[in-house]
Amino acid sequence: xxxxxxxxxxxxxxxWKTEDEKNSLVAFDRALDLGFGIETDVRDHGGELVIxxxxxxxxxxxxxxxxxxxxxxxxxxxxxxxxxxDGLASRLVQELGNANVKNYFVFDASVPDFIQxxxxxxxxxxxxxxxxxxxSLQGQAGGAWLDSMYNEYFPAEKLVWAxxxxxxxxxxxxxxxxxxxxxxxxxxxxxxxxxEENTLMLCTDMPEAAxxxxxxxND
Numbered sequence: 001x002x003x004x005x006x007x008x009x010x011x012x013x014x015x016w017k018t019e020d021e022k023n024s025l026v027a028f029d030r031a032l033d034l035g036f037g038i039e040t041d042v043r044d045h046g047g048e049l050v051i052x053x054x055x056x057x058x059x060x061x062x063x064x065x066x067x068x069x070x071x072x073x074x075x076x077x078x079x080x081x082x083x084x085x086d087g088l089a090s091r092l093v094q095e096l097g098n099a100n101v102k103n104y105f106v107f108d109a110s111v112p113d114f115i116q117x118x119x120x121x122x123x124x125x126x127x128x129x130x131x132x133x134x135x136s137l138q139g140q141a142g143g144a145w146l147d148s149m150y151n152e153y154f155p156a157e158k159l160v161w162a163x164x165x166x167x168x169x170x171x172x173x174x175x176x177x178x179x180x181x182x183x184x185x186x187x188x189x190x191x192x193x194x195x196e197e198n199t200l201m202l203c204t205d206m207p208e209a210a211x212x213x214x215x216x217x218n219d
Contacts, residue, residue: 003037003103005195007077009210010039010203012176013053023051025061028069036207037077040066042092042106043084049091053084067099078201079104080145080170086113089120096122105168107145115140125170128162129154135165143168148177153184156191163192163199170201173210181206185213 014027015036021027023040031038041053042063049063050056070079081092083106096104106117107125114137118124123142126135130151144166146154153174162169171188175181181204194200194214204210 003076003078003198005215006035006211007037007103008194008198008201009207010037010078010080010170010201011207012039012203012205014038014040015207016205023053023061025069028066031207032070032073032075032077034207035075035077037079037201038070039080039082039203041082041084042088044088044091049088049095053082064095064099067095067101070101071099076103080201080203081106083107083109083113083117086110087116089113089116089122092117092122093120105142105170107170111137125168128158138165141166143170145169146171148172148174152179153181153187156187159188160191163197166199168199168201170203173202173204173206175205176203185210189214 011031013022015031016022016027040051042049043052045056045060050060051063051066052060081104105123105125108127109117114124118140125143125145126137126141127145129147129149131149144162146162146169148154154171159171173181174184192200194202202210
């Protein structure tokens with residue numbers, strides 16, 4: 001995952017402009033056309049893997065269609081795959097392999113499922129937050145997903161610590177929890193260099209603003 005910063009910005013559920021665009025083809029198209037990575041949600045429904053944050057009540061985009069879109073655009077952005085159901089390891093391996101997608105990681109799986117995903121050879125991130133600090137699975141992890149459930153944002157000093165502990169880390173921007181983002185962005189920018197340190201990723205609802213704020217041209 002030796003990528004430029006744009007490709008390490010993870011557009012949360014695609015680069016959406018209105019709420020109804022989340023996890024939609026238009027949001028994925030927009031993110032990929034601008035060279036951003038994507039965070040999205042994967043679960044099973046009707047015997048296939050689909051893109052859906054919540055339990056589906058109707059039709060959903062097949063995961064294979066999402067991967068084929070990524071491949072057809074010769075995209076380079078990282079894919080952060082939020083695993084919403086257990087038991088998907090073998091199908092994930094198959095579909096990622098069929099689309100020849102290598103720049104991805106999976107995260108948010110339950111502990112037993114994380115073990116299965118990692119054992120299947122999938123690049124799996126453990127989750128660390130203000131309520132999750134267990135490092136017992138660190139040896140099986142390809143990185144860490146950094147979030148904050150109750151605090152305003154993931155502390156800058158812990159972000160510095162995490163990037164020294166893990167091969168890659170992705171940190172969640174506060175607006176995903178409907179919190180103000182600028183304090184976090186300012187604190188993070190004073191302590192790490194997202195543009196230069198290619199082990200760092202940022203998941204955000206505002207990918208273009210993040211690119212401008214943290215990018216190399218912002219001195």
